[in-house]
Every structure is written in C-alpha cells, then in structure tokens.
Amino acid sequence: MNSKNRFILINLLAFEFVLLNVVLTICFMFKLPDFTFSDTAILWNMVRLMIIYNVTWLVIIMYIRNSEFYFNPDFGYFKSIVTSLFFFVGFVISVVILLKIRYFARSTFIIPIFIFSYLNLVSHKYLLRYLKKRASHLFSDTLLIGSGYNETNIKVFTNAMTQYGYNVMGYLENKEKKPKNILDFSVFGGIDDLSEALANNGVDDIFIAMAGMKHEKIMETIKIADSFGVRVKLIPKNPLLKSKNYKAVAMGDLAVFKLRESPLDHFSTTILKRLFDFCFASVVLVLLSPLFLLIAILIKIDSKGPIFYTPFRKGEASKTFRCYKFRTMSVSEDPLNGAKSTVVNDPRITRVGKYLRKGDLDELPQFYNVLRGEMSVIGPRPHRINLQNDFRKSVNHYMVRSYIKPGITGWAQVNGWRGPTVTDEQKNQRVNHDLWYIENWSPWLDVKIIFLTLFGSHHKKAF
Known part of the structure; x- marks a missing residue:
C-alpha cells in the first residue's frame, strides 16, 4: 500500500470513528434524556463505554477486516461489516460484563452497534465516490503495460482498478506499431516510451501484463520502473479454467500461483465446517430417531430385504465409502440390473420406497456418514x-468436485440440477x-x- 492509498484509508477510518x-x-x-454532567457516576460509565467501543473497533479493523475492503464497496465490504458486527457485539458485551458497568440496559450496548454498522455500510460507498470525484489526486496514478488490449478489456480493467484506489x-x-488512444488516456504509446512516460508523469504504479x-x-521494464x-x-x-480464484504464495525464491483457491483450503474453515456437520448431524439423528424406526418397520x-441400501460411493480425494440410504427398491439378484440408474416409473421401486423418494426421506441415513466424517451436510x-x-x-x-467431501444436498440440487x-x-x-460452491463457500x-x-x-425443475 503506497502513501496515497494509505491517506485514503486514513480518511475513511477517521470517518468511521x-x-x-x-x-x-x-x-x-x-x-x-435527563442526564446532566453533575451525574459523575453515569458520566464515568459513558466515558468508559465510549473508550470500549472505540478501542474494540480499532482492534477489529486491525485484526479482522482486510484493508482492501475499503476500496471495494461491493459484497466483500458487506461481508466484512457483518463479520465485524458479530465480533463487535461480543467484545463490547464481554468487556462491559467484566468491568461491571451499570446504569445501562443491554439494548444500550447492541442498538448503537447495529445503527453504526448500517450507516457505515450505506455511507461508505458514497464517501468513496465523493473522494474519487473531489480528491482524485489522492488515488494512485497507474499505467498498464502489455499487448493485445482492445476497448472492452481496457474499460473493464480501468473500472475494476478504480475500486481499489x-x-x-x-x-x-508491447507492439512496434503505435496503438490508438482508445479511451483518450493522457499516456499511451509503445513499451519503449516507458522511460519518457515515467519521467513526464507522476506515475505511482505500473501493471505489467506478462502474456505475450x-x-x-x-x-x-521492471528495471526501468x-x-x-x-x-x-x-x-x-490466466489459464482457461472455470475458476476466478487465484492466490500467489512464496515458496523459497519462487512465486507459486494456487489455482481454484477455495475458502475450505484453510484449516480454520475446515474445522468450522466439520464442527457444524458433526453438531447438525447429531441433532438430526437424535430428533428423527422415532421417524427412522417407523421407516425401518x-x-x-x-418387501423382503435389508432396511438399508449401502452402495459404494466416491468421496473426498476419490476415497471409496459406503453410503447409507433407506432401501427403496426390491432386492435384485441380477448384478447388471442392480447397477442400472433409476428411471421414471422404475418397476423396481417399492410402494414405501415411492413415498420415501418423493420426500427425499431415503437420504436421511446419510447423516450417519456425516457423523463418521465421510460426508458433509452440504457439498457435491x-x-x-x-x-x-x-x-x-x-x-x-x-x-475437481473431489476437492471436498460430498454432501447430502448441494448448490446444484437447490438450483434444480x-x-x-x-x-x-x-x-x-x-x-x-458444484465448482461454484467449492470456490465460494x-x-x-x-x-x-x-x-x-x-x-x-x-424439485419442480428436476423432472
């Protein structure tokens, strides 16, 4: 972050405080409403609360929120506000309880946080627009260096980068022939003009498109810069992949780009998802145990045969596991027929199985797979x-679906597929x-x- 970006960030932080x-x-x-400055006890509690709020918000900004969110007034900033909100409420209430601050109801601690978070979320976008319009000199002047750019991708790049200051x-x-000044830029030309462009203009950053x-x-070019x-x-x-998530990491002296970066690649999020799966599956298995018994009877x-149907399935990292389901078909002694996919009005489906399939009740035993760690509640x-x-x-x-554990339901299923x-x-x-879910979990x-x-x-879209 250069000094100009830092100055914009300081202005935004000052506005927040x-x-x-x-x-x-x-x-x-x-x-x-009847408070007077002679009420020293209440005044002291108010001062302490103000200090707690301000210090807590500073800690949240330093350790929880990413500074790039301040230059990106979209859903990313919204997520940072919501995350900060939960931590804000928890920290403030915890400190207030520890310090035994009185004279205020619980609503006094929570309501200002929600009001502030809402106003901050709404006003941030307009504040950044105002800074761009009235203080454009505070934004980093940038040059794009590369080849093969047309009006469309130049506009896309320009619009995207202004969101980040x-x-x-x-x-x-990077061509011998001098390009056309598509968007009436103040600087344009060939790559050999870089030294002159940097000497005559206050350029802060250059972006080098390495392709070609x-x-x-x-x-x-780097040496000149x-x-x-x-x-x-x-x-x-960028390789031609169905992915927009790339992350660069340093390994020794080499820069390595991780393709298809998923939030579930991080240890903390994996533990969070596993904890949710275990708790959710445990509650379902306990609460629905009477229903399980009824279905089994x-x-x-x-029909004759076992209660459960346990076919082999492929899970995370292509590991094979037994997937538990309530049996909805008659037992087949024909191996080929037993491996056939289900079709509409399949004669193998039993009378009870017809209703179990209609309500997806045959999938309920898979919560046992979730408990065992072979599946997740949500996934492909x-x-x-x-x-x-x-x-x-x-x-x-x-x-790529095998990057994560399979699920009982998933993003594809709720979208009709x-x-x-x-x-x-x-x-x-x-x-x-499924790939979109993995990358956007x-x-x-x-x-x-x-x-x-x-x-x-x-369900209506599937058949």
Missing part, C-alpha cells in the same frame, strides 16, 4: 462409481454449480442451501 461516536452520543442522549492514466503496448511479453522485456521508484505489479496469463413390512452429491467414470470422460473439470444426468446440459450444469451459503432444501421449490 466520527460516525461511531456520533451514533453513541445520540443513543446515550435518547436513553438518558487506482487511477489508470493510460497504457503502453518475453522474459527479457519484462525484466527490462525501479530506477524511477515506481511500484510494479505483475499480471500473469414399514420397509420390513413392505456423491455419484456411483460407474457414473463418475462416465462423467470424468465427458465433463471437463469434473474431478438434481435427478437425471442424461443430457450434456444436465451434466455440465451440475458440475458448474461460506457458512452463510451452507445455511442458505439448507433453507432452500427444506423450503425451496427446486
């Missing part, structure tokens, strides 16, 4: 081994939705999928 204290003062005035002055192409540039040319004290950022060539009365649905072999041959990136997987569209849509997304599974109308 002013907003926080204004909200606190107004809330205290409404809570204590950068002002794109122009671009220098020789290694020697890239090193020469270093001689002017200009920061350099490299843009690698009905299956035994309806596990496929039969022969179906997986078919998918991996016909659908690109299919095996469940049931038959006969057509190419059905296969591709299911895989695309969050606890809130899991809660949303559970809600849609229970109350959504996704």
